[in-house]
Amino acid sequence: MPVELRASRLPLLMRCAGAAYLETAQDSTAELDRANEWGHMVHHWKETGEIRGPNKRTESALRKALNASGIDRLSLWPSGGRHEQAVAVRVDGNREVRSSHDEILGDSRWITGTDDFDWYLLDDSLWIDDLKTGKWYDDPEDPGTNRFPQDVRSPQLRLYALAIATLVNYRGRVNVSLTHWPRLPVERRHSPPVRYWTSYTTEELNDYYAELEALYARIQAGIGGNLSLSPGDHCRFCPARAGCFVAQPIEPSPFQHYRRN
Numbered sequence: 205m206p207v208e209l210r211a212s213r214l215p216l217l218m219r220c221a222g223a224a225y226l227e228t229a230q231d232s233t234a235e236l237d238r239a240n241e242w243g244h245m246v247h248h249w250k251e252t253g254e255i256r257g258p259n260k261r262t263e264s265a266l267r268k269a270l271n272a273s274g275i276d277r278l279s280l281w282p283s284g285g286r287h288e289q290a291v292a293v294r295v296d297g298n299r300e301v302r303s304s305h306d307e308i309l310g311d312s313r314w315i316t317g318t319d320d321f322d323w324y325l326l327d328d329s330l331w332i333d334d335l336k337t338g339k340w341y342d343d344p345e346d347p348g349t350n351r352f353p354q355d356v357r358s359p360q361l362r363l364y365a366l367a368i369a370t371l372v373n374y375r376g377r378v379n380v381s382l383t384h385w386p387r388l389p390v391e392r393r394h395s396p397p398v399r400y401w402t403s404y405t406t407e408e409l410n411d412y413y414a415e416l417e418a419l420y421a422r423i424q425a426g427i428g429g430n431l432s433l434s435p436g437d438h439c440r441f442c443p444a445r446a447g448c449f450v451a452q453p454i455e456p457s458p459f460q461h462y463r464r465n
């Protein structure tokens with residue numbers, strides 16, 4: 205069974221490899237489509253400064269958000285940096301990193317993804333940034349904070365740090381930032397983004413490469429019938445949930461009535 209390993213799935217796969225090889229449901233809804241269209245439009249604006257969306261209404265919403273938030277594109281992503289860099293990391297024990305997905309898509313020995321931005325800070329240290337436009341859930345128990353916070357140390361961003369540092373042959377500390385500019389709720393869209401920072405040493409990234417290879421081995425074992433499923437809160441986000449016999453039941457969230465669509 206061909207398994208496509210995308211960097212964006214790593215946060216779930218690191219918790220449970222079963223999500224890679226159990227049958228998945230098509231997870232397409234109108235709301236998901238709108239979120240994806242918004243994400244594509246904002247990433248295109250980040251790279252070019254051009255507003256080009258699926259329709260005039262969505263473009264107008266972005267124009268309004270740019271004005272209301274005062275977001276400054278070039279101070280967040282300075283000129284000279286590289287946008288939307290394809291990366292592919294081979295994880296079957298033969299280490300290799302490529303800057304293209306050509307001849308790789310569908311080959312489960314590789315994890316593929318797209319790094320949003322990379323450049324160098326003033327001290328010449330490498331920097332990568334990931335722009336997220338996912339929803340902000342106000343936490344009623346801790347007003348002003350996000351109930352499901354973005355994770356700047358997520359496996360996805362760590363893979364980009366590993367890949368870009370390898371591609372540019374860089375061996376110093378890699379700075380990683382995550383820029384969260386939520387599409388919803390509207391008041392957050394109309395506010396400046398929040399940027400989170402972390403960093404990794406070369407040794408940490410090498411250790412992480414070994415974790416990716418271990419993940420690949422778990423997936424191959426699962427495909428061979430040696431299932432090792434790890435249910436938990438993350439089952440909520442798993443596309444294989446409907447057919448998984450150990451999936452953790454989803455309790456109605458006590459915060460549901462605070463969520464805004």
Ligand code: SF4
Pocket residue numbers: 220221222223226433434435436438439442443444445448449450451452
């Ligand atoms: S539903 Fe949960 S236990 Fe089942 S494959 Fe997905 S993450 Fe793993």
